[in-house]
Amino acid sequence: MFKDDFALQSPLAAPVRQGLPWIQAAHGAPYFQTEDGEAWHPIGANEAISWRELSGLFRRRDLASADAYLADLAANGVTTLRLMLEYAQVRHRYFERPAGRFPRAMVQLWDDLFALCQKHGLRLLLTPFDTFWTWLHWRHHPYNRANGGPLAHPSEILLCRETRNAIKARLEFAVRRWGGSGTLFAWDLWNEIHPAQAGETAECFPEFIADLSGHVRRLELSLYGRSHPQTVSIFGPELEWRAHMPLTEPIFRHPDLDFATVHVYQMGTIDDPRDTIAPALDMARHVRAHLAEITDGRPYCDSEHGPIHTFKDKKITLPEAFDDEYFRHIQWAHLAAGGAGGGMRWPNRRPHRLTPGMRREQAKLAAFLPEVDWLSFRRESLDVGVQAAGEVHAMACGDERQALLYLLRGDAVTPDGMVDANAAPLDVAVSVPGLADGAREVTLWDTAAGGGRARFVAESRDRVCRFTVPGFTTDLMVALRPAR
Known part of the structure; x- marks a missing residue:
């Protein structure tokens, strides 16, 4: 299936197979642990391969700057980067081009990123598609039928069988190339699953998730004798806006998923904060509500939040001191309400990165974690x-x-x-x-x-x-x- 000319052979670019211990859901507690039995939390934020901090990885133009950035993250207690294999905001970062072909430059980028993250003890929460920009820039996407791909429109992406096979092939390439590494924390099998991706229905969600989950897990078990944790994320407001639709079962209780993730963008507080208090209260409220939906004790964490309406729609970057405090309150509210880690901010700033103050707040959270016996904490x-x-x-x-x-x-x-x-x-x-x-x-x-x-x-x-x-x-x- 995969052509040798897309599998690079240099030592740095060789697929990572050893190194960091694998992460797994803790035994008997709703948190995470390493395979060595050490408590572990996802502390980090959303990153993108085309943003300034990691953009030097493309065609290896500036590996040193990416290396220095990752070293700084690790020094500030960060354990995790949430990343999309393909960030489709720009046209030269497609993971396939054309569909079914994996460009040499992109494979090299991910080889290097896995190696550098392993070097610094960082792990990746990996999702195969950036569904937001894929939708907005569909006219350019390799999966578009007009570009030789299998799909007429992304409103059918969860329903089209040919597209499903392409998605599974993409995941298979990633599993074979990087799935043997403990640098991979977990798979977010689908970013922000949404009824709009299935003709405004949600009945297909359980089957879609089961198909992708089983494909990845069977392959990992056959290749490595074990599998990485799996989740599927959702844009949190949809759980309230579309309460009449069957969204909670696949997100919080799907039998094939190992932990639950929601993107907590409460309107008017988290997505557009007027003060630094109400967003924290709403984060805690949502965590409590989401934990109540989980019936088997699986871990839970927010994997996207931030002032998206303020930044994207109003074109405002929050004042740094205000944003740092807003960030601090939210991360502690997330942890105290029962989430694993402090939640994962989408930067929504210009430049598009967390501030130094936010990194210091993450270091403070990391320093606090030993105060709790997480592996016996059945909160x-x-x-x-x-x-x-x-x-x-x-x-x-x-x-x-x-x-x-x-x-x-x-x-x-x-x-x-x-x-x-x-x-x-x-x-x-x-x-x-x-x-x-x-x-x-x-x-x-x-x-x-x-x-x-x-x-x-x-x-x-x-x-x-x-x-x-x-x-x-x-x-x-x-x-x-x-x-x-």
Whole structure:
């Protein structure tokens, strides 16, 4: 099926087969672990092969800049890049051209990217198509029948059998070339599955997912004796806009998928923020709602969010200080509500990359993760009680042994929509339900500065642990675990 002239032979370009341990869903907990039994979280953001940071990989024009960028990500606690094999915003990054032929330059690009990510301990959440730009730029796409491809229009892409075979062939090429590597975290088998891709229906979603999933898993098992985790993503607002359609079952409970992912773009808050508080509350609300749809304990994470309406439609790049705080609040809300990692931002900035401040926020989250025994954490959403002289929001999850709690102040907001770091501090009385009776070590983690602010022991009695957070100003992460 694959011609030798598209499989490069230089040592750097050889398919990666060894290196990083593979990632898998944790055994008995809704998170991830390495095959060596170490807890692991997807910390990172969406990237693109044609954006400035990785564009030097194309035709190997500037490998050094891509290498330096990936090194910086790793130094800031990033573990994961979400990438599309083909980012169709520009016409010279098609993964096939014509359909069924894999250009030498693109294979080389991905060979190099896998090798560099392995070098820096980074992993890839990989999806085969950029469905957004594929739709908008369909007239240029190699799958377009007018260009010799199999499909008349992308509104039939999930229904056309010939196109399905082409999609599976693309996935097979990627599996054979790069699927033996632990640098691959997981497959997002289809980016933002949507009724518009199936003639405004969703009944075909389960069969479409099962077909792609089975094809990839059988091939990986035959080649490598194991398989990478699989998911399928959806544009989150569709779950509410099209509540009458059968969308939740394939996204949250499809038997062939290993974890659930949603692109959380809540209208009016996350997609167009006026302040840095409401977006975090909506992220936590969506995580709780999505966890309630999962019945088998599989992991969950947001794999796209950000101010898409502000940036794309209004042509506004958020002020950097505001955006950094918006980013910080969202990532901690995601983790505290029960998601794996901090969610994966789509940059929606000019230039199209995360700010240095956002990278520092990711490093802070990475530093916090050892405070929780993730592989035994069978969390559920918690309704935590808080009492303070001001307004304090609480987002939390927990089980009988451990709990996570994110406190975010809502009553001290500056005119530009940020939390006032100079507001009078509050003493906050906290009640965490559901913990078995006994002593709990309480860690107060300063999310603004990064690092533990205080540790003390509190008692859980009658399955409620009560304590006071003194001097609370802006936002704070709290971890509770059995006292040692």
